[in-house]
Amino acid sequence: MGKNSLLQRVIHRLATSDAELESEEMQRAVEAESAVPIRTCEDRQLVRLRGTVSNVTIHPRGGHPALEVELRDGSGAARLVWLGRREIAGIEPGRTLSVEGRVSCRRGERLLYNPRYELLDGPRGV
Template sequence: MGKNSLLQRVIHRIATSNADLESEEMQRAVEAESAVPIRACADRQQVRLRGTVANVTVHPRGGHPALEVELRDGSGAARLVWLGRREIAGIEPGRNLAVEGRVSCRRGERVMYNPRYELLDGPRAGG
């Protein structure tokens, strides 16, 4: 590794915000998992996404609960919806998650209903 390369990395880290550095790290994890960046998802595409849970809410849909999760991967966000669920053990803000399913794109928002999921090791909020 050359001195210029090391110097460029140091300058990049100093000149880049923490949020941007976290975004870059998340995008590297997406690439390492052979997942699709959220911003690159096309409507009706079957994909594997990887990211961090930003928030979890329960919204009623047609009188039934629906667990909604915002997943962020550094390139964008997707809303994951599990119909008929109030909670899923282990899915909480800060948790790293991989999901597979068909994505729907409407008005710039990406949504995936009842995806298969995998809880991944890694940082969790408060832990």
């Protein structure tokens, strides 16, 4: 590794916001796990995503509970929906997940219904 590339990395880190650096790190993790970047998902595509939970909400659908989770990977966001669930142990903001399922693109939003999931690490700061 030459001095120029080290200097370029230092300048990049100094000139880039923490959010952008975190986004770049998340995108490298997606590539390392051979997951699909969320921004590239197409309607009805079977995908494997990796990202961090940014928020968790419960929304009734047809009179039944539905756990909705926003997953971000640095390239975009996808909404994960588990029908008939109020909670899933371990799924909380800051948690990293790997999910698999069929994506539905609706009004610019990417949705996965009842995806298979794997908890990858503990919540941030633990």
